[in-house]
Amino acid sequence: MRVLKLALTNFRSYKNLELEFPAGPTTFIGNNGSGKTNIAESLIYLAYLSSHRVSNNQPLISLGADQAIIRAEIESQGRTLQVDLEINANKANRARLNGNPVKSQREILGALQIIYFSPEDLDLVRGEPTHRRDFLDKLLITQSPRLAGVISDYERVVKQRNTLLKTRAPENALVPWTEQLITYGAQLSAERIKLVDDLNPYVAANYANLNEVKAASISYKSSTDNLSADVTHNVEILTARQIEVARQEQERGVSLIGPHRDDLHLQLGDFPAKGYASHGESWSMAISLRIGSYNLLKSEGAEPVLILDDIFAELDTARRQQLTSVTQMAEQTFITAAVESDLPAELLSTKFYVTPGEAKR
Amino acid sequence: MSTGMYEGAIQDLIDALGRLPGIGPKSAQRIAFHILQSDSEIAANLVEAVRTVKERVKFCTQCGNVSEETECRICRDPRRDGTKICVVEESKDVIAIERTREFRGKYHVLGGAISPIDGIGPDQLRIRELMQRLSDSTITEIILATDPNLEGEATATYLARLIKPMGINVSRLASGLPVGGDLEYADEVTLGRAFEGRTNL
Known part of the structure; x- marks a missing residue:
């Protein structure tokens, strides 16, 4: 399973962000507070319909916007699935699968399977x-x-x-x-x-x-x-x-x-x-x-996508190696880090540099 | 929330409409401008309809359904079978069941379902009135048609335990597959329930 494209609209610090990802590891590098974790969070939200950082939706929606939208194109076993999720603060979220509205947002569960690592672990x-x-x-x-x-x-x-x-x-x-x-x-x-x-x-x-x-x-x-x-x-x-x-x-x-x-x-x-x-x-x-x-x-x-959010700074060499070897088994891994030198070279094939509101290769 | 951008009366109307269920700020604005731009006769009819509904419509003293008389049309109808009572949460559920033309008995509208977090217990619903009706020995069957969710199930269980010892036949509406649908599109909970409630052929 892998995420081919991710588009965020009014999600946290991103007014409009569109990204495409290759297979293998993709790394987001940026200063603290630049918005790296927000990208990881959008994928985590899509997988569980809840955030690992906050319990209500309001903080996910950019200030002044009515709703946040996460759109992802996910490839699994040779098929591509388009998943759109509209996050609302005061009413139920709405979701679409391949452009068709679904009755309940829960119907998109399973479209993206992830395992994530974060400092809160x-x-x-x-x-x-x-x-x-x-x-x-x-x-x-x-x-x-x-x-x-x-x-x-x-x-x-x-x-x-x-x-x-x-x-x-x-x-x-x-x-x-x-x-x-x-x-x-x-x-x-x-x-x-x-x-x-x-x-x-x-x-x-x-x-x-x-x-x-x-x-x-x-x-x-x-x-x-x-x-x-x-x-x-x-x-x-x-x-x-x-x-x-x-x-x-x-x-x-x-x-x-x-x-x-x-x-x-x-x-x-x-x-x-x-x-x-x-x-x-x-x-x-x-x-x-x-x-x-x-x-x-x-x-x-299953072939879950790995998300390693700000985790390398917390670990010593042996644990970093163990984690890196897992990424080699995974079809796709997303990594965030503040300092590029914290990461092993194997994880640096695709890099995005994150500044507030933007992520550029 | 967005701050009001219009002045005086139009914003008052938008705010009032926005408090109605299912109407968000954008719909409220659209309806308000529609009213503003349409004939004054249409607006007057709306005002009149809202006023009379509050004046004239009462609740049936028997079943709790909406009614313009002390008793509703169904309770007054001598052709309806008074030995069967179908218990529902809201008046709109009566209309839904009436459309099926399957049921020729009478109704009892509870006015909601038991939900402690919303402060709704048996005393806030028309359960005492139902028990009073049941003391009439001609009633032999109760059909519990509360919603198939946690609160509806809890209400049905509560009522069943209250009514069964009185020797009255109590049943619950079946939940299962939608007719005319495809099996493959049924969600797992619905399909699981349909399995549990399968019938012999």
Whole structure:
């Protein structure tokens, strides 16, 4: 898969930007604040329909404009697909595939599959569980776009149910939401558990490749014991567990079980990575999670585009080499950096120099 | 938001139109100028229609549908089957089902769906009125036709648990494939639901 053309209109610092890319690595070089990451962000938005930097759309739209537009021509398995996305601040986004409007923007999910690396990846190891849940969910959406619907339905059910719990609503008012929490929660747990099982060997192998001494492994840490990759089984377990926590939920006013309370556990040797890993080990772990994701998608026949956003400045030689070797497997890689000398020569075949509002070869 | 560029009355009209659902600032401006340039008779008719709708239209005391009388046309019709009640969220859902001519029973309009984040619980909907109607023993069947989304499902589940113990037959509208469409174009959720709700031949 690769992006042939990208056009941005009123997206962040770009009034009008049109770029064409060859296969292989494409590098954007520019000072801090020149807008390199904005280009990476537009591709990330197209892949997940959300930004990795902000949670609402307003900052994505240039000041004074009504909407931002991202247009991309993507080639996948010999076919070219034109994807257009109009980003709005106060109403739903609109999308087109090959010029035809689609009913929901979610229909463009899967058109662009990516794996991205960014300085914020350190949060995967050191940050709150929400970063790791988001990591798993985005990977699930890349594997199977249908799950975007399950994930957003689940999140909405939790929000509805928590609002109700805070008002100390009677049990019969809670039941309809509890049922849906279990239905969607059982599905999402099953998908995440299967994903972590599949991902674990790739993460372990990548971590070992970085010359780290300790053995790395990952596992799914659920708020409910004994969940599995079987949805029907999860429905039974969550239903039973729900009865146990009912009183506690009423007292505390929040939904206490379900995938929104789960975590991805990262283990290094005898200790959990969080709280024990050194700075270097944390980076090795973060990179292993990302490269492992790439390996997993690739093993399933996908050909995701790699995005390495401002990451080389953070890494030492060994980790840079590991990352560079991954780009050689990828059909296309986008790299951003402030300093050209941070990058290995292999990544400098196609260079764009970025200044505010412009990117020129 | 864009700042108002016109003066006085025309901007007031644009602002008022812009507050209507489905009308953005550009459409509001277009409609405002259309009104300004058209015959004063057309504008007068619009004013009159808006005024009378607020004066004359009430809600049916039985089912909650819009009506010009105390009871709506459907509730007054003796030919309608009073043993079946179809529960919907909004008046416009009544019109949609009426167009099918499939259903000859009566309706009950809830006025929305349960949605705690919007502050809408069972007490904000016409559920108490529905229960009152059900105490009439001639009603034998309830069809729950709330929207097929999270809030509609929650409302249907809530009502089903309330009504079933009364010994009344409760059903939910099927969700599945659109008729006249192609299987390959159905999204996965719809197709999955259609599988679950498949029927024997």
